[in-house]
Amino acid sequence: MTERSLVLIKPDGFARGLTGAVLERIERKGYRLAALSVLTPTREMLAEHYAEHDGKPFYEPLVAFMSSGPVTAVVIEGEQCIAGFRSLAGATDPTKAAPGSIRGDFGRDWGNPVQENIVHGSDSPQSAAREIAIWFPGLG
Ligand code: DAT
Ligand code: MG
Numbered sequence: 001m002t003e004r005s006l007v008l009i010k011p012d013g014f015a016r017g018l019t020g021a022v023l024e025r026i027e028r029k030g031y032r033l034a035a036l037s038v039l040t041p042t043r044e045m046l047a048e049h050y051a052e053h054d055g056k057p058f059y060e061p062l063v064a065f066m067s068s069g070p071v072t073a074v075v076i077e078g079e080q081c082i083a084g085f086r087s088l089a090g091a092t093d094p095t096k097a098a099p100g101s102i103r104g105d106f107g108r109d110w111g112n113p114v115q116e117n118i119v120h121g122s123d124s125p126q127s128a129a130r131e132i133a134i135w136f137p138g139l140g
Pocket of ligand 2: 121123
């Protein structure tokens with residue numbers, strides 16, 4: 001089924017100049033780019049985006065990190081692209097992410113490696129619709 005997913009290249013990926021490398025992998029996989037924007041997210045946007053994690057120990061540091069600089073927000077489109085992009089991204093912890101995945105190849109083993117894991121990808125059609133509305137309010 002053709003799906004849309006919300007991908008974020010997080011502040012660490014943006015600052016390290018990995019935006020092009022991530023987009024290249026998305027396109028190489030055959031997914032299309034439906035929308036793209038570079039912005040520094042507000043805490044309000046991030047509170048909505050990460051609502052499911054509110055109250056967890058990593059929530060505040062995560063919101064602080066995600067609002068610390070520019071991110072590239074991308075809507076991707078393609079057959080089963082939600083699960084497909086999660087597979088391209090690899091496990092949440094870059095130390096455990098398989099080589100060949102974005103997090104496995106580019107994730108850091110210093111600082112806070114779980115938090116600074118380069119990319120976000122929606123985890124279900126419901127999350128994708130909810131997240132796309134946050135990052136691209138005008139997109140139908
Ligand atoms: P994912 O991004 O793989 O969907 P998630 O939704 O469980 O993972 O968590 C959202 C983000 O929060 C994740 O990309 C990085 C951060 N995070 C998750 N667990 C963490 C932890 N134990 N310590 C620090 N940051 C964490
Ligand atoms: Mg998640």
